[in-house]
Amino acid sequence: ATLNAYTVMPEKYASKVFEQFTKDTGIKVNFIRFSSGEALARLVAERNNPQVDILLGGPADIYTAGQKDNVFAVYVPKDQKLTPAEYRDPGNHWTGIGLIPLCFLTNTDFLKKNSLKAPESWQDLLNPAYKNGLQMADARTSGTATERIYSLIGVYGVDGAFDYQKKLHKNVQLYTKSGAGGAMPIAQGQASSGIFYLVDALDIQQQGYPVIITYPKEGVTFGIEATGMIAGAKNQEEAKKFIDWATSPKLGQFFVDQKINYIPVVKGVKITSPALDMSKVKLLKVGAEHKGDKRKAYVERWINEVIR
Amino acid sequence: MTSSSSMRRDPALIPVVVTLWLALGLFIVYPFIKLLMTTFIVDGRLSLDNLMLVFSNSYDRLALINSIWLAVTVAAMGTFLGFVFALAVTRIHLPAPLRWFIAAVTILPLISPPFTSSIALTLSLGPNGIILKFFGIPDFNIYGFWGTWISESLTYFPVAFLTITSVLACIDPNLEDAGLSLGGSPFRVFRTVTLPLTMPAIANSILLLFACSLADFATPLVLAGHQFPVLPTQAYLQITGMYDLKGGAALSFALLVPALLVFVLQRFWVSRKSYVTVGGKSGAQTTVKGIGMAGTAVVMAICAAVIAFILFLYALIVMGAFTKAWGLDNSFTWESFAYVFDHGRKAMIDTLIIACISTPIGGLLAVTIAYVTQRKSFPANGLMEFVSLLNFALPGTVVGIAYIIAFNSSPIVLTGTMSIIVAAYVFRYDSAGIRSVIASLHQIDPSLEEASLSLGASSIGTFKNVTLPLVIPALLAGMKYLFIHSMTAISATIFLVSVSWSLLTARILECMTELQFGNACAFSVVLILLVFIFNGMLTLLVRAAGYNYRGQGGNL
Amino acid sequence: MAVDLHLKDITKTFIKDGVKFDAVKRVDLEVKGGELVTFLGPSGCGKTTTLRMVAGFETPSSGRILIDGEDVTDVMVNKREIGFVFQNYALFPHMTIGDNVGYGLRMRSENSADIARKVGEALEMVGLKGAERRYPNQLSGGEQQRVALARVLVMRPKVLLMDEPLSNLDAKLRLHMRTEIRNIQKQLDITCLYVTHDQKEALTMADRIMVMNRGKVEQIGSPFDIYTHPRTLFVADFIGQANAIAGTLSAREGAERGVMKIGERSLTVKLISDAAYAAGDEISLILRPEAVTLREGMEGLLAGTVASAVFSGDRMEYMITLENGAQVSVMENYFPGAARYDNGTAVSLSFNSELTVALPCAAG
Amino acid sequence: MAVDLHLKDITKTFIKDGVKFDAVKRVDLEVKGGELVTFLGPSGCGKTTTLRMVAGFETPSSGRILIDGEDVTDVMVNKREIGFVFQNYALFPHMTIGDNVGYGLRMRSENSADIARKVGEALEMVGLKGAERRYPNQLSGGEQQRVALARVLVMRPKVLLMDEPLSNLDAKLRLHMRTEIRNIQKQLDITCLYVTHDQKEALTMADRIMVMNRGKVEQIGSPFDIYTHPRTLFVADFIGQANAIAGTLSAREGAERGVMKIGERSLTVKLISDAAYAAGDEISLILRPEAVTLREGMEGLLAGTVASAVFSGDRMEYMITLENGAQVSVMENYFPGAARYDNGTAVSLSFNSELTVALPCAAG
């Protein structure tokens, strides 16, 4: 039995996850990795004759967006109750498997040179020292960027969020296509700081570059990594088995064991890594009404008000 | 064969033309129409709302203007550089190894796996860039028009180089001798004889580069920043960021208007004159007299500067491949290559298989389309020429999406197979081959084909024995281009790769997004080596098949 | 075996300087099997174009072409079994001489030993033995032309179309090639159209000559006919030199003979039978310089004085002013001991009036 | 104004079929200002190559080229002020005829009104008035050749190098162009090298003729000299037809005269002064067919019987078998009333032995 999958998780994580799944169930997995937007575009285009059975990873909002085109199937995983309701689709199109908060990633050499402290507030990034030094994701391509907007809305309200971004824009050197795109330039010292998902920031930090991860005291939101089954999947049984497996504590525990930097949402998994310890971080929850439908409007507002 | 009697005279060609139209119809027109329908038919009715919506937005209008401006400037600069390099290898006396070296270096930017070269470029010209530091230039903002322009010109000039070289090499130097004997200085002879005779190649190279740049979204994505939006990037963002396939497709269709315009202009421009320089009465074998001291100096200076820059960029990539963590721990390591050979073997083999299948098919297709449209008078030849260019002028993403929409449901299901990837490559990247063969055909005296016919060869025999060997340099250029792109292109195929086929560039992109710079570089280095090896083999293969003609003039 | 050829009223229209223009105008020609017809005419008169239509490179704007009675107007070139020697050679620059010459044989799938042998023979015939491995641009102009010739002759085609095949060869070689061509052509009974600018070539090789002018046929006939009985002043003048001496027809004597008055003198002249002459018409006597013999004195058919005398190797070229003031050029073989006439000498002109003709003046 | 030209021992070596080969071998030629020298020689003998070296398209493998005493061997083509008419025309395909012809004038930056006028005149001269706007590929072969000619003549260069400039023109036009070229050349005192295959052209146009063979100079001299006193059998035979009648030198009479024995007959013959002859040597008497007069009977210098007699328009061509069995071809002007000799007739041959020469046999 085989399972075909698209994944939005980094290849190195996805391959481990699927390997483990095969070990556990004997089901072989073929998969390809995409960025979230590409994955959805492809799923939509393939709607009439789906080529894969499940999607693993990617922020919950692409699942929401895909519902419009009936891309995802309804399935209630066996252990659904172990996942808090706020981390799964009420319509059962998707289920969350991990959380990733936003954070600031800053080059420590830059900080030393400018005798600055690592930013600890959103306002710190408005410091003229950062002028032409920030790299962060473009709201049109990247889930990271929309998450940034949600965080800011959570902190400053909708109008306040855009006012803030207009100011922030003055310090921005480049909006990158992918969420992690700015991380390497910051590591290399081409840029000074930026706003990233924790996974990406940790990645670069763990490679040993002179960077520091900090959180704004006003708080940040987090993305929900999800998984879901594709409508019309050819391998229904295998797909269901995968969703069951992925939403059970098995995957959560696997994240922890393998140092995969998602914060598991499934109940009964204990987080050991200090980097993922969110106890000192103020996490904000954004109402579902802001995600989904509003997203498009925010992005357009961002285009029209911020980057112009 | 100027008369319209080809069809009556030469029924043997009808199946060829029918096959061509079937192929073009299936792999270009059909997906195109499918996509058009998806885009513009809303609830079963034709609606231009998508397009209107897009163009009511001044940001997108700006993007259209930027796109055209970028395409024009890139076409101009790229063609200029290509021409200068072509001059260096065909019109200046250089020792053979040096000529090979120049030709080899020009291949590099073509190979440039997506993103790696842009990264190298930002490392050198970006904020805190190495070159900027070296020259002490403070505040150069690479993000925007300049960065995109530099990068695209650099990436695409090899296309111009390939096209122009094959034509330049076939210009009979006796004509330049004639110009000199009439008192023209080497430079004026160059300007009034050599340059105008290269016009078919220049026009086609401009067309190619214009379309290339018009459709390219990857470079602007990395380098254009937000001040300089261009349409293909907007379309890409619309599709992948806003999850709005229709809007994105609608934006892309707008790109076809300028492309068509340039196509028509180019045809008109070239059609007015004759450029026949490969005739049946050979002038004496003569040496090229060069382009004068000043001209030579300028050409060599430009070549040296560009080559130095290219080598510098690629040296960064090579260094990246051998360092532990770029910029942090610069110690030497084989780790990245170990990773590449561990995890990338399948990708390498798959990519090679696909490229090796695409290249001959594309070569055959290119030369047949060019021949039929230029030499035979069948109805709708001009249309065929334009249709063959269509996929090239559309952003890869859009072509990819059109392919899934068209080939993922009956009657024709190809998704998940290798054939869809091959088709995407062939019908998209063959344009370079088609255009350069067309340019080359302008040079060949039709009386050579007549002679072959009169000696009893069929049209097909004539094509095979006379036309083909004479356009081999151009065809080889086209096939190299196709091969390289089959190894490196990603935009269209990102939508077509299936679980069973994994591609090298997809792996490079992954490494980039996963911030494994060293691995990405190592992959790139391997890719470059593979391309060089296979390019060399392609050339040898063609030579071994007895195709040795390399023009009457020039050195190449 | 020999095929015959029929050009039925063919016309070819080009656009020249923005206006339509007939490069070939209603040319009608029947060629019998095994016949060799040369096309003669001034540069640009449509010879090549006619030949190209016969070969099938060009489709006639109107008219038909029949080979052995079969309409081939829409038949592909390669189905016509013709051999074509191009005015511009059309050698394949990418092939060696050997491959060029063997091309047609290869297309016929002959076996390679045969091909090599035939190619060798053909090259030997054109004096290029051993040049198989060279490329066209390593040959001199004349050598290239010979390769073009060999390439076609080696094929032994049924119809041979040659467009100035010997123009770049020296006289000796030309003579040799002419004989070779004629031999092969006769031996194999090949029907042949042959364009040349060399009148001597046309006269000595042809069974018939077609003289063209501005796309139209002026006259078709045997060399002797064309030479001695040109039907128009154009033909008379084009084939060799001709003096046209103006006079009036004072009386007709049957269909082919009349009395012509030139100045004070009357002489009997030959007329062309199917042209309209009336007594009193202005007519021109066509007199070839080499058909005239000079004598001292006034006893000949015409008389005058020597206006100039030039020695040109083997002949003397005289210009004679006739009594009525007309200028007549006369050429005499010169050999030591032959009479020479100096300027001012009064001389008489004699010629065989059977071998000249008088044309109506309008025919020019 | 007129410049002189000196080819100093020039040689050009090509690699031909893998071996070195001298296409031009130690050619040494001095051309006086305003002189017209024609190059005559069989196809492939190195005429074009020599011309190309003078033009500067090719660098001699050894030797020097001097224009007006100045060594130009390493001077660029465009600095030599030469005009070159290419054997293959080398018209610019992308330019109209007008632009082709005006090219050189534009390079000289003449003003455009002048250029237009001169181009118009030049085209008119070559009979292509009004063809300015057409492209080379819309012209017939001969028309293209005329454009190539006009393009160079319009420049009035100091040195004119022409490589078979008239080969594709009809006789009438060729004659006309020949005169035009000669006029311009004389009028402007242009130094000119002229390659032709037409012996008549060579003889009538040239001040001097250079006969080449296999890359080497065979003889340089005035047309009369070359014609009447060829120094080698090759030259004798190449310029027109020649009979070489073998015999022995029985005695020398001074530097330039000797007694030759042919069969039973002895006759006084002219010898070339600077060649080594010794009594008893085998020598050949060079006799041109048209230099011989036939008489009935045996009284002439030589005698024989008519082996064949062919009428060819204006002349009779006889083949005579001499008493010693040698074959001699003889041509006589034919005019009505002239004597004709039938096969088998015994005839005697007379000729002016001052106008023939006897060569040592080795000279062939």
Ligand SMILES: Nc1ncnc2c1ncn2[C@@H]1O[C@H](COP(=O)(O)OP(=O)(O)OP(=O)(O)O)[C@@H](O)[C@H]1O
């Ligand atoms: N590039 C070359 N390589 C080798 N041999 C060559 C080359 N060019 C010319 N030759 C040879 O050199 C000789 C002289 O050539 P050239 O063109 O000077 O002859 P030519 O006297 O002009 O003859 P023609 O009257 O036929 O034009 C020829 O035998 C030719 O084959």
Ligand SMILES: Nc1ncnc2c1ncn2[C@@H]1O[C@H](COP(=O)(O)OP(=O)(O)OP(=O)(O)O)[C@@H](O)[C@H]1O
């Ligand atoms: N493609 C064309 N377009 C316009 N006119 C043309 C074209 N081809 C030929 N002509 C004209 O048609 C006429 C006949 O050309 P053709 O080549 O038949 O002449 P030709 O008799 O072979 O002359 P030549 O002896 O000079 O080769 C010429 O006046 C020429 O200019």
Ligand SMILES: [Mg+2]
């Ligand atoms: Mg012609």
Ligand SMILES: [Mg+2]
């Ligand atoms: Mg020559």
